[in-house]
Amino acid sequence: MSKLYATGQFVCRTFFRLFYRPEIIGREHIPKEKGVLMCSNHINNLDPPLVGAFLKRQTRFMAKYELFQLPVLKKLLPALGAFPIKRGSSDRQAMRSGLKLLKEGELVGVFPEGTRSKTGTLGKGLAGVGFFALRSDAAIVPCAVIGSYKPFSKIKLVYGSPVDMQPLRDRKASPEEATAEIMSAIQELLDKNQK
Known part of the structure; x- marks a missing residue:
């Protein structure tokens, strides 16, 4: 983990603890060493820093190209991985x-919906996530962000058990099928952990 990333994590953890009273569940589901594809729902621009702030590993986020064109972010984002x-x-x-x-063996963070949900409900996942899941032997960890991001309200972050992709890899399933399996796991986390 780079010093810049570790500093950013500390700042983000402090921010979230001050304003959102985060409850973090299931960190033990994230392997300490091997490659991990962490797949989360997406409800707010604060999701990426929240999802990565409380982990002991650096999360390498896939982010939309347009962010890398903004003056400050075009240098900061690559520096953060x-x-x-x-x-x-x-x-x-x-x-x-x-x-x-x-x-x-890196931890890669993605938001399978490809964009923020305007309604807060989980949208359809994109096939690219299934491609990653099928073409690597990474652990596929579903993640759910639950809350409104209203200041001083509670936000819940749940990391689920890895999704077993081996049966789909063995029978050469389509990326769309793998994505559907991952989205189902995220939905299950949302359903089980909603207030």
């Missing part, structure tokens, strides 16, 4: 980057 993806197309470079990180 994030990498870009062009939405709305098959971004082969992003796919190669993500697979390489997973094969190197």
